[in-house]
Amino acid sequence: MIRVLLVDDQAIVRAGFRVILNLAEDIEVVGEAGDGPTAVELAARLQPDVICMDVRMPGGDGLSATREILDRTAGRRPEVLVVTTFDLDEYVFGALEAGAAGFVLKDTDPDDLVDAVRGLARGQGLVDRSVTRRVMREFARRRPPSTDDSDALALLTAREADIVRMLAKGMSNAEIAGALFIETSTVKSHLGRAMAKIGARDRLQTVVWAYRTGVARP
Known part of the structure; x- marks a missing residue:
């Protein structure tokens, strides 16, 4: 089973993602967090395979949480899937630098979310044609x-x-x-x-x- 931790400050978003992911026979949502510090704590305790991480959250953003989780995790690190409302969100660039393995938009198709989680669990960073190239170009422009x-x-x-x-x-x-x-x-x-x-x-x-x-x- 692919163990997933959901991190988003909106409970309704977490609930929707939980329903979508738990419908997949090979995916299990093992925990939820509404802010970065809680995500760091749960990541250490639950040891998920994939973390679906929001970027803008009161009380601790996803960028800081991603960096701390990946820096502190010993052994096999979880794969972080950034989930954002905007494909050119400033925080996305920082999350990628911190070691996030992919990202999707919150309005993505449910099947695409499931596929993204499965891909990251296999160690395949998410490279989406329609979104990623635009973000990468901007990322490259800002990071010489x-x-x-x-x-x-x-x-x-x-x-x-x-x-x-x-x-x-x-x-x-x-x-x-x-x-x-x-x-x-x-x-x-x-x-x-x-x-x-x-x-x-x-x-x-x-x-x-x-x-x-x-x-x-x-």
Whole structure:
């Protein structure tokens, strides 16, 4: 079972998400929090696999909570799915920097929410075509590349850079494989090596890096 912690200051939102997620046979909502500090406490005690984290909450925002949870967690860290009302919310950028693995909008389709939770539980950061690229572009504009980014870029092979660029466009492994006429397993291997070189822990952080360094451009 995928253990999920819901964090949102609106009880009605948490209730709706609980109903949606508990309908899935492989997902169980194990706790709820209405603010950041409570989320940090419950994350340590309940050890969820995925945390659905709101960003704007009185009494402690999701950005601070995400950073604290991921910094304090020993062993396998939970995956944080940022859930926000606005796709260009200022807090989203900070949450991504803090280590969040993906985000969805609160008006997302219920099936997409379930798929997002499942994807994060498998270690696959959420890269959504319709929303993520807009956020990543703005993220890249506000966060210029560092010396470490430039050093990592120099380590990528041409094929690895191509695959990272296609990933940033929102393409799946299968779509990348089809475009390059290679096997899906080969795409995974190239992508895994590229992520290791740039220090990205998941697909979403890889997309962030791609836009920040100019490997991918609007």
